[in-house]
Amino acid sequence: MALFVWDCFFCLLPSLLFFLLCLGLRWPRASCWTRQTIRAARPRFICKPTALAKYLHRHCDSLARPRLAAWPRGDPHLQTLSSLLCGEVRDTIQFTRDNLLLRDGGIVAVDWAVGTGQGEAAGRKRWEGRKEHQTGGKALGCFTSTPPVLLLIPQHWGGMTPHLKALCHQAIRQGFYVVVFHPRGTAGCPLTTARLTEFGDPADLEQVVAYVHSRHPSSSLVAVSEGSGSGILLSYLGECGSSTYLTAAAAISPVLLGQLWFEKAMPHIYHWGVLFHRKLQLRRYASSFREVLDVDQVLSSPSLRDFEESLFCSSAQSQRRTSRPYSLQGLEPSAAWALGERAYPAKDWDSYWERNEPLRDADEVAVPVLCICSRDDPLLPPASALPIPLFQSNPYFLLVLTDKGGHCGFTLEGQEETEGGSTENEEVEEGSWSHMAVLEYFRVVADFLKGEERDGGSWGGPLGEYSQAGQRNRTSNSNTAAPRRRRPTMMRRPRPQAPEQSSVDEEEGNFTWKRSYTR
Template sequence: MASFAWDYLLCLFPSLLFFLLRLGLRWHSVRYWTRLAVRAAGWRLWVIVCLILEMPLDRNTRTWNKEPESPGPDILSGSGQTSDGLRLICKPTALAKYLLQHWGCLAMPRLAAWPKGDPHLQTLSSLLSGQVDTVQFTRDNLLLRDGGVVALDWAVGTRLCEAIRRKEHQSGGKVLGCFTLTPPVLLLIPQSWGGMTPHLKMLCHQAMDQGFYVVVFHPRGTAGCPLTTTRMTEFGDPADLEQAVAYIHRRHPSSMLVAVSEGSGSGVLLSYLGECGSSTHLTAAAAISPVLLGQLWFETAMPPVYRWGALFHRKLQLSRAVLDVDRVLSCSSLRDFEETLFCASDWDSYWDRNEPLRDADEVAVPVLCICSRDDPLLPPASTLPLTLFQNNPYFLLVLTDRGGHCGFTLEGCGTWSHAVVLEYFRVVTDFLKREEGGARNRTSTTVPSRRRRPIMTRKSRPQEAEQSSVTAEEGNFTWKRSYTR
């Protein structure tokens, strides 16, 4: 009889335990400590996973037991000292002051805490997973001067976006985004290994909802673009992008043209801005989690998970290449891959012509860089060229403590960097219009515009020795660069 009663109690024990747990969770203190215990256990499990996968770990326990702080932004220059939270590091120019006054997204948002805000989880989510793709593209294969081909994917929109635009045009008003009746063109430049990440697709979708024409630039041999030459695009070679920008400008001559790069795609964008100078057709540019120092990035050891993923993606592209790829396929690091594929001479000479910031002094449009201190794919934040942002009026750096690589996930939902970039373009455009309007009314106090730099002065490359240099399209450069004062 006693044995039967004991067996009966054992059968009821799980139900009794569940009942007591539900009863205990009615008290706020019990709920709080239970949630804290679960988060702590999850954190310790995640530590073990990171150690096994050799991923760098932020051992600051605030990432799991405290909420992120939300101080306001600072303009920092000279010494480069920082404070907690978000930092805007730039030269204190008229443009920077205007941005602080009208750039609402600079008010530090509630970036997600752990686990959603873990740098690795954010990075992997932005690269591998995301919302269902609702944007469709139509492709232009652009034939280049040397016979190569790059792909330009034009976003044709979603049903919701098309309905909004149709309604706006029928009413005679402005398109969503409050620019002009001629929508601006947003040029997106993916990671250097090619392909559209979920992070970039979400930016594309959000930009279309705000009234942008969106076009994605795919280098030779990436994202299904045919490789018709025996060479692929070097990391910081802007020759192909230069021709693509000229084509986009001819197709939409009345539209403002802006550009956003993602991660390592910044190499070609920053190189382009430096080589073209004031001859560029871009009004402004932005780089999310950019590679500012290309040689340092290739020489810095990347966590194995990311290194093998990037290498695998690059090697898949070589299956269509018209060259002997046996040696390239045996490479075990991004540096070996790049050096084997492109370096006919030596490694240092390669970066003399491909370092993204080699011509930074010639950049003549405002460039926003958004970086995170916990980015697992880039060198430490201590290596950032802060003096460039403190002394060059065209470069602005937004530096956050959290965000991962192209992550910047908000506590609720959405991606903060997308809103920052799109509002940045709006505020810069408003500022330039105000400055140009004021310049027309001033007769003697106008700051002279930077002299238009002919594209003929861009450095020649070994592959281009037989080609004629790129010729700039004629046009009047009328922007008053008074925001550099």
Template sequence: LDHWTRMARLGVRAAAWWLWVALCWVLELPIHHPHTEPGWGKDRAGTQEQDGMGLGLGSHPALSPAPGPTLACKPTALARFLLQHCCSLARPRLAPWPRGDPHLQTLSSFLLGGLTAGDQGQEVNFTRDHLLLKDGGLVALDWAVGGGEAVGWERGKEHHPGGKALGCHTSTPPILLLIPHYWGGVTPHLRGLCRMALRQGFYSLVFHRRGTGGCPLTTPRLTEYGDSVDLMQTVAYVRSRHPSSVLVAVSEGSGSGLLLSYLGECGSSSYLTAAACISPVLQGQLWFDTPLPPLYRWAVLIQRKLQLSRYASALSGVLDVDRALHCSSLRDFEETLFCSSYWERNEPLRDADEVAVPVLCLCSRDDPLLPPPSTLPLALFQNNPYFLLALTETGGHCGFGLEEGGQGEGEVGGNWSSVSVLEYFRVVAEFLKGEERKGMRWGCRGSTGMGRGGQRGREEGQFTWQRSYTR
């Protein structure tokens, strides 16, 4: 009986797979499966050899955990500490097919939020503040609210019970700044990250660009892809209202263009202690030039056009709105709205050499919205001590759903990206505490008063603790 039951289950699974293949063919979606897709199901060493990653980690046994994500980073003191103490990076138990299919995970992260276990936990709502910018524009700041209690700086300063603050000089809960996709809105993936952060004692704050996420557009100007001016003012404002809290940031998908631009523009003047990018767009021009599968391309275009049409009358005097509304690709849409020198100002990594805080990037090989993994700027991660890459076999775009009981450490459900980035922030904070105990200064970012010239600030002692990074 057990034999026939097992055979019946295999038959149903095979039938479901072929039905899914047929549906993907009709929708013109690339098909991914562990037994047909190159790189799936291979061990860690084989994957690295196939891709020629050259991670510079092979000679360091401490940096070679059990089979898991492919890790790319410069073998520094911080990297060693992270890989020794950040257990979630070593062996994630990602959901298998069908729940782990990249398209199902991607659509779930945008629309459903029900394909990852544990999403029916504590409800998360948001209370909104609007920040008036120097040019008269507005950005929206959504403070997460969980369990009927607001978590913003206006509503209670006490330490979250049972939570572990990341600050090295204070028990004030840290602030987690979340940056959504370029087109805005709070996805189920972002909401799940807020939920987990609340449980761990963070203040969670979602940043909405002007004209997105229901934020009114009060100036005849849209925010360009990598324009970080508004985010700079927002971070400075939050810092002024919450001076004792550690600030960390997470970007989702195309929102990474804004976060990486901010980190490069500010350099050592950034107020952030650490940052993470989930399914990041690291090369903006390449992403806009690479055709998306039709289903995703039209979904993104429709979203962008709906945003533009909402303010068509106000923007018609400065933009060719009608032409933009008739574009059939993201590249044409952006080029219509902005000038030809767009990427000179908006490429996310244009000032990567100035980044002065650790940045963890989580990517998946089967991400259907990003260019192939072979296009990743590996030299950045191999040579820059502040950038770390974890590349998984599966996960889709901002999916990374875990199998039942796959999260570990007492947590229930959720997804691997949320677990990893929150643990990463905790481990980075522990590393900084250890460096401080050794007598190395690390202080608050921004006290040097320096932006893109941050290297001089580090050499003059403000960031002398970071010499352990570059050993």
């Protein structure tokens, strides 16, 4: 009898503990203590202590005080699945599509958001109200009298997630022009060449940026990547350097180390979902690839790494796939020249990442890049694998690391509590903190660059400490320059040893924020 009682007790113990926990959270004092504990967990702002970093720390309130949702809404898996699969956007966003013909004959899709009705009109009015009418038509920061253009880059596997749609909606409401870049063969984009975009191949994005700039030459251009879409964005920023048309960039839950991400053991449900989606894309164009690819072998890949290696590396293919250039597989010689080294399949897995690792040219980046990461991200390697020395030594890279947020989640609390413990009458709009943070970051950077232009009077000149290693000059136009061979190292210039942790409160370095325009 006693044994039966103890068995019942241990069976009911988890439910009893859960009930007591819920009861404690409903107790006002315990609930207040819980909120204070959550608020005390401030995100880490890891960066080189430059003037821009200190300006962001003082003026970008969203980065310093995120109101992230508590459990259960703050559960990393719940946030991740909600952002990727089942999120909700209040207004229906309408898009108009441009199919852009590339140099090698391929096509990518460029979707322009044409508004959400009243939300867009209100955003335009707010934008007009924030203009600073000055000589030359300059507006807020480095933004011109026309609204800025926000270029969005989806996940590597393509498509519009609820997370990206919500960012579109928020940006439109704040007065941005919004455009979405879809790589080859994704989101219904027609595939005209037997070639898909490699993980870190920025050639297509480079042409898209030039096209968007030509459509809005008087508008400032900024870009945000979602998740694995950072592979293309970071590669583009490194290859183009100071010749880019972008003023600033941000990456939400970025894949900073591509090879590690493909080799890391992802939770099975996410791994299966991403792999299934990639196989569906290839199966749609299977007949077009059979002459140059063993499609059945690729479709039988058991993992993301095997799929990527079989698709792009000649060493993983059967004898049917040769190392001939794509120009001999249906492309014109001029198109193969435009592809450069990517006209040939990568020799093996390591050589594939020599030319596609997102941070291979990190020391060439010439615009500020904000990376927002979470420690509980279930799709990315652990936070201990982040390249912290890069953010501590490179003034163009800034990292905000939170304790929770999931993958592209960062769900906000529904209400804001005052210091006295009472709740405000007006409910704060629910959404994603990362959306609010990156949009405010762009505006604060614009203000800072405007002040630098006003104080310095010129954008030219040496790049501070980088002048010791040589300026980053690109004398040839990015649309006509021949592709150059990449070295396998991620950061080529030697870096001084940095302390274990860096923040904007540390001693200011010698870096002076100057941007070099060479085009």
